[in-house]
Amino acid sequence: MTDPRPPKWAIVQYWANKPPGHDVFTPHLDPDNPCCFACGWFSERWTEGRSPRKAWERATLERAHIVPAGLEGFNAASNIILLCSPCHRDSPDWHDPWEMAVWISNRDERPSKEMEHVDAWLQAAGRVPLFKVALSEVVARGGSAEEAAGVMRQHARRAVVHSGELSQGTMEAILRATARELLP
Template sequence: MPKKSEIAKHWREKIFEIGLFMDWGEPACWSCGAYDSENDITDPNTPFNEIFLAWDKQKYLERCHIIPRGLGGCNCPGNIVLLCKKCHRENPDTDNPSLFLKWMTKRKNFGTRRYEELKTAFTEFDLELNTLNFFVYAYSEIFFNFVEKKAIAVRGKYTDSTRVSCLLEWLEQYNTQELIKQLPNEMQGYVKKRILE
C-alpha cells in the first residue's frame, strides 16, 4: 500500500482535471474537505517535495480504493484517494471509476453536512438554529460546563441531541444580553450585530 504522501504526489496535477482544488500544504479529505490544521505547512519556503510529507501525518485521512480490491482494483496510487473516515465509509464501492469520481466531486462539504445535522437536532427539539443559539451552543464555555454537569459523554463525546436538550434548559435561565456576555469577547459584537439585522 503506498504512503499517503505518494498518493498525493501522484494526484498533484490530475486532481484539478477532475474538478477539485487542493492546497497540498493543508491536507484535507478529497471529498468533503474535512481537515485538521495541526500538520499544515505554513512556511512558504518549504520545498515542494517536503510539503507532501505532511500528508503522512494525517491520522484522520484514510486510503480509499476507487475500484475496491475485491473487484480487481490495485493498490497503486492511481486507484487510491485520501478520504476522511466518514467519506470512506460512505463511498460507492463499485467497479466504475467515473461514478466514484463523480460522487467524490459532488459530495457536500463537511461544513454543509454538519450544519444540516445540527439543524436537524435543533428542529427535533422545536428550537430555532439562529445566531445566538448557535454561538452559545458552540462557543460558551459556561454552557459547556453546564453540559458536563447535566449529561454524560458517550464514547468520549456529547451527541448533538444531548447538547441541544441541555441548551433548552440553559436558555430558560438567561435573557439575550446575559447570553451574549457568556460568549468570548471577540464574538460578542458580531452576535449583537447579527441579532439586530
C-alpha cells in the first residue's frame, strides 16, 4: 500500500506559504534548512551540497499528523508537520489541533546533532579524569593533540554503535582506553 501522506517537500511548501494560523505549528520553519518544526533540531550535514528539496527529503524527520489519522485527521499537508523522532514520540495524539499548538509552544529547543556530539564528548571527558591527566602529559612532553586524537580514533573503531550513536558509556570507555595508552 502506498503512503497516503504527501511527500516532505510538499509539506514544507504548504507551511512555508504561511497559511492562516501557521505560526503556532511552525515556530522554527526555515524552508532552506531542514529542521524539526517543534524543537528546531537540525543537522548541518543534511544540507551539504544539496538543494533544499533534497535536503528535506533526506532529513531524518518524520511526518506527524496534527490530528491523528485514527481520529479522522486528514492526510493533507495542512494536517501534517515534520518532527524529529523524540518530538514525534512525545507529541499529543488528540482530536483538537490546539493541543499540538500548545505542546509545540512549550517544547524546548534542541541544538544541532553536531553540537549534541560535542556536548556528549565534553560530558564524558568530565567523568574520566584520567583522560585530562593523559592529555596534559602528552602536552608536557611536547606531543600534539593530533597524537591523542589518533589513539582515540583507533579505540573508537573497536566500539559497537547502537541506534546510530555512541552511548555515553562507550565514549567514556574510549577516553579511558586512550588515556591508558597515552600515559607512560
